Amino acid sequence: MPGKPGNRHNSTFGVVAARTALALLFGAGLFLSVTPAGRATARTAFLVAAVISASQPAPLNLLEEPVRHIQKTVPSRGGTVYLDIYEPATPAPPLSRALEGIVIIPGVGDNRNVPQLINLSLALAHVGIVVENITTPTLMHNDISAVDSDAVVQAFNFLSRWPGVGADRIGIGGFSGGGTLAYLAAADTRIRDRISFIVLFGAYFNAETVLRAYGQRAIIVDGKLVPWYPTQYPLQVLANVMSDGLPPLDGSLLVSAFIPGGKPLTSNKLAQMSPPAVAAYHLLEGDEPGRVHENMAALSPQLHALLNTLSPSSVINKVHAPIYLLHSRDDSSLPITESQAFAAALARIHRPYDFVEFGIFQHVEVATGHSLTQILGDALTLFRVLYKVLLPGS
């Protein structure tokens, strides 16, 4: 019995819709599993979801490679390097290429147990990247030393010999103050031609301009000086850094003012200190914003040299790998103007780089309470950068 014209029309529409759905599913499945662009898309989408949500997306747990966590140590010029390695627990399948690796310097301090770092490491390992988080005794003591760039070199060499990892498929990621060590290591002739990429997130370009911003408690945005107030921790770190270039008594007084619970130095204590130490104190304390220029000039040549050796700007043209700069717009540890200056300097010397700004991060960690529009906007930006990083290895 012939059906009504309306039913026939619905039936035809249903068939077309089902066939279209099947064609799309076939294309999507083939694209995501077979083509490099598709594989990079799948891995990036998973990573973005894991980073933005600061957790492993539960439905996707099913798809993940199981991960193994191993702790190792290697010697370096600055002391023992502590390595936390996260890798896929299963061997690389026959049709996939050698695994990618990334050496991550997750900032100053001992960040090995920070949940968001563990989440990121697991997410990277789940998509087939061997992650090597490193820390050193100096970093654990809330300090940065240029000699620790050797720790990054040793960690890089260690990862390049790791079973299953392609020696030419290893990148370096530096977060916050770890970005400095990442960049200094990337300029090291022992490894610079073997690094496939560098990601610097919330890093600084020049330690002196950071100190200047701390002293002014202001940064220049669109040509205007706007108030900017740093959190306590970077002041503590910079006090530790600068104490290395000061006489012991000056150094210990400076450090004492910026440890958690430390009090501003009295005029009696300041009178005991050398002029460079007093200038360093006022710059960090931010109590003489109108005398920043004079205080910078009062720093000793040793302090200027120390700050220069801890600045990526000093070796900007010695890095060959593509550079990805990521920075939070409202970063209250290291101002976004640092990455902007970094990007401008890289553009001037025609080095390959990409620079993106985010609104949902506070320094290098995902913050809560953002609108869906902002989350989606930043997710797309993050996707674009991570896709570029992951594509060559896919």
Next chain:
Amino acid sequence: MLALSCFWLLLGLLVGLLAVLAKFWPSSWGRKKWPAMLSIGALAAFCGGWLGTLLLGRFFASSVALWIAVLCVVVLPRLFVWVQQKHRSLFPRGTHSSK
């Protein structure tokens, strides 16, 4: 892997369902079309998933399961009909005997 295998089976059933709606079954299958198409989809996705795991790793296995399931629900019924017709043309009724 048990959970993942079940996921592939479900994925295959969904693909089989879509294939029924898309009328990819041979007219000769009649009422058997539902169990046949769903079984093809589920089995193909299951095998595709395991093949994907072995060749590309677990992360990409579900994508492999998906496209292999779609490929099978489209191709296998047509292949079945083609084999049947070939068989009939080679062995017309009455000529195919064990002797």
